[in-house]
Amino acid sequence: MPTSLIQPEFRVDIDYNKCHKCGRCVQQCGWGVYNFNERPIPDDSKCRACHRCVTYCPAHCITIKKNDLALRENANWSPSLRKAVWRQAESGGVMLTGMGNDKPYQSIFDHLVLDACQVTNPSIDPLREPMELRTYLGRKPDSVEVVSDGNGGFRLAEGAGMGKNIKLDTPMIFSPMSYGSVSLNVHKSLAMAAERLGILMNTGEGGLHADLYPYQDNVIVQVASGRFGVSPEYLQRGAAIEIKVGQGAKPGIGGHLPGEKINKEVSTTRMIPQGSDAISPAPHHDIYSIEDLRQLIYSLKEASGYKPVGVKIAAVHNVAAIASGIVRAGADYVYLDGFKGGTGAAPQIIRDHIGIPIEIAIAVVDQRLRDEGIRNQASIIAAGSIRSSADMAKAIALGADVVAIGSAALMALGCHMCQGCHTGSCSWGLTTQKPELTRRVDPEWGAERLTNLVNAWSHELQEILGALGVNAVESLRGSRERLRAIGLDAQTCEIIGVKPAGM
Ligand code: SF4
């Protein structure tokens, strides 16, 4: 009997007429695809199409092709469903995967277009006019007192209630990715870029490595159910604290970092024994009500000198009511993570079938908080497949204050979306702790690429604002009137509060 009924997903094709037989493909591949015996011999079954070998082959003689195995056509049983059955019949286990949902669900962002100014409202030239992207993250007071500045102008009075907001130079932050799930060099790249850009990175649930202390003013420290790395010092170091309740890629599921990834440094940072599995339970065992959440929020504020505290939740069907409770419990921001968000590891069935799109979650939460008169009490951070500056602008128009990017940030560092993060063998040195792989990311190089990406999107956002005739991103927030839908059904348009194009 064959050991497996599953044929390789990819074919590694080498043009040996061009091959230098240099062995670089063998060195570069984290998946162990290549053997070298006078020339590189690939084992197709191990290839994940991460393209590291293709990128580094000096002869450009490697091609990775999709293995178009002619499985008999069946509109109900797609090849991927059949392969999943075979895989589970062989393993008897839950199928794990990395990165975000890859199912062809409709993207609502792709069915929204932004308005533009023509004659009646003039557009603004962002190359010649100042365009304000600065955003303040946190609770805003119900009213502010202004006093004369002595020169005929006004300024905020002392203690006007804005003190604990965090200034972001552009309405974008880096999503939580824990040290352990990603390498320390990735964390350093994110922290250095966040400092240069005047934005924030997020520790995820893995604690704060001492090498990141110099960047602590640009770091959100996360408190998840496993409480990894949490201490009074950790809370005091963060610019803000985030309680992680849920994650878009796996709502209702806790975290699991296998013991093989818990090396000495990860164990010190997480405050757990080396080599032990890091398991964060699905629920926080001290939060079973909004009152419990309120108690935790205020405990964290007390412990940190009243720094902003946010709550991260996955986008699910009753997200608006949950967000309202979170704001009433005293959170300074609500982080909404849509069902296409990335992850280091998740059961594939959960990742692909649970949760709701981020576009809907933003719109219903923003509207609910407005209807209840508490929108000013918390900022909304939106994440879960923000793929471009256009997605960012549309998310803000739907009601977000800030967007968070994780997958796009990893792509800036080389990620090719091969979905093998859960294996810990990322050839690009990102979602791994293997020293021979992690050294592939130089933090300085990484910080520069991340800085370039965020700057590029910020420039594009300014262009979009100019076309809309507004000169501050604040004016776009929640302006659903500036969006029109193309090809969305009437019910979705009604839920997100966007008219069809032509109306
Ligand atoms: S890296 Fe390219 S040129 Fe070098 S051995 Fe591999 S296939 Fe040949």
Ligand code: SF4
């Ligand atoms: S981070 Fe690495 S393993 Fe994960 S999808 Fe990207 S390239 Fe693949």
